[in-house]
Amino acid sequence: MRDEALAQIITDIKRKRELAGLADTVVRGKVLKALRAQPKLSSLLDRPFKEFSRRADYKALRREVRRRLREIYGVFDLDNKRQREALVSKGDVRDMTVVRQLLALHQSSKERLPFYPRVYREIFSRTGVPSTILDIGCGANPYSYHFLGCKPRYVAVDLPSDELALLNTFFERAGIDGEVKGLDVVDDADCIGKLGSFDVCFCFKLLDSLETVKRHSAKKVLGSLNAQWIIVSFPTLSIGGGKRIKQERRTWFEHFLAKQEWSYESFEIPNEVFYIIPKGLPERPLRKRKAVLVNDERGGSDTAVMREETIEERTIEEKRRS
Numbered sequence: 001m002r003d004e005a006l007a008q009i010i011t012d013i014k015r016k017r018e019l020a021g022l023a024d025t026v027v028r029g030k031v032l033k034a035l036r037a038q039p040k041l042s043s044l045l046d047r048p049f050k051e052f053s054r055r056a057d058y059k060a061l062r063r064e065v066r067r068r069l070r071e072i073y074g075v076f077d078l079d080n081k082r083q084r085e086a087l088v089s090k091g092d093v094r095d096m097t098v099v100r101q102l103l104a105l106h107q108s109s110k111e112r113l114p115f116y117p118r119v120y121r122e123i124f125s126r127t128g129v130p131s132t133i134l135d136i137g138c139g140a141n142p143y144s145y146h147f148l149g150c151k152p153r154y155v156a157v158d159l160p161s162d163e164l165a166l167l168n169t170f171f172e173r174a175g176i177d178g179e180v181k182g183l184d185v186v187d188d189a190d191c192i193g194k195l196g197s198f199d200v201c202f203c204f205k206l207l208d209s210l211e212t213v214k215r216h217s218a219k220k221v222l223g224s225l226n227a228q229w230i231i232v233s234f235p236t237l238s239i240g241g242g243k244r245i246k247q248e249r250r251t252w253f254e255h256f257l258a259k260q261e262w263s264y265e266s267f268e269i270p271n272e273v274f275y276i277i278p279k280g281l282p283e284r285p286l287r288k289r290k291a292v293l294v295n296d297e298r299g300g301s302d303t304a305v306m307r308e309e310t311i312e313e314r315t316i317e318e319k320r321r322s
């Protein structure tokens with residue numbers, strides 16, 4: 001009965017279009033957590049759902065779970081889901097116009113879109129050229145593969161959802177050595193180390209939401225990663241470019257880095273700040289430097305431009321050996 005009631009709650013929550021693509025297991029976890037905080041409501045789960053779902057405390061729980069899911073799932077533009085599917089399954093996924101359209105369909109990558117060449121140039125000039133990349137909480141970021149300026153093996157991790165299947169089709173059709181993994185990194189932080197070892201790991205605009213869901217979970221994720229370099233980013237403007245997010249919001253993270261004695265460099269683009277952290281390399285002091293980039297990238301920049309501008313051509317392996 002309880003399982004039946006849970007299934008009905010999950011279906012009810014997923015009636016919102018933007019949440020419909022989430023795997024039931026993801027929603028179930030959040031529902032169970034919310035129910036644990038409401039023993040009275042939980043004790044009524046065996047009532048007929050029609051009656052149960054009219055209760056004000058159930059409606060409040062449903063609202064809260066949906067809010068949480070939106071917060072952690074990020075904002076895919078669902079009005080454009082059909083367009084995204086058509087682009088991935090029928091479009092020329094090696095064409096930069098198509099790639100830009102795909103990146104524009106998720107809030108985070110849309111905001112980063114004019115700056116991709118610059119972001120990857122900034123990162124790889126410090127890390128060297130990666131042969132392997134792990135992208136955790138990837139959202140639509142893997143669609144930026146052609147902006148990397150190199151051809152690493154790419155493993156993309158996100159909560160299980162049908163968006164990952166689409167990403168897989170993109171990898172296949174674009175001839176990318178890529179793989180997708182549906183994983184809740186809060187619940188399965190230990191699995192991250194088992195994904196293998198990587199030259200570079202991206203954690204773009206992810207850690208705050210992990211910490212909101214479970215305190216210290218972001219630190220656990222960073223600790224479990226098997227990567228030479230970790231690149232973490234945070235938004236500096238609230239979604240949609242509204243209010244400036246104060247630097248103090250990242251104090252917990254900078255304290256954590258200091259405690260681990262992990263050095264870092266950082267740089268900014270208008271809506272986002274990036275930290276470049278040499279996790280796996282033998283400790284070598286890095287100058288803490290902040291390069292603030294304010295200029296817009298010219299609209300037409302793509303991989304061709306990336307190759308002309310010299311990102312350091314040494315691979316991470318060569319760098320490590322020297």
Ligand SMILES: C[S@@+](CC[C@H](N)C(=O)[O-])C[C@H]1O[C@@H](n2cnc3c(N)ncnc32)[C@H](O)[C@@H]1O
Pocket residue numbers: 072073074075108109136137138139140141157158159183184185186187203204205206209210
């Ligand atoms: C704000 S979006 C950022 C997307 C992408 N990293 C970018 O910056 O373009 C946060 C992403 O993290 C994913 N995410 C949130 N919590 C997660 C978890 N516990 N495990 C795996 N992925 C998670 C969400 O599904 C979403 O795609």
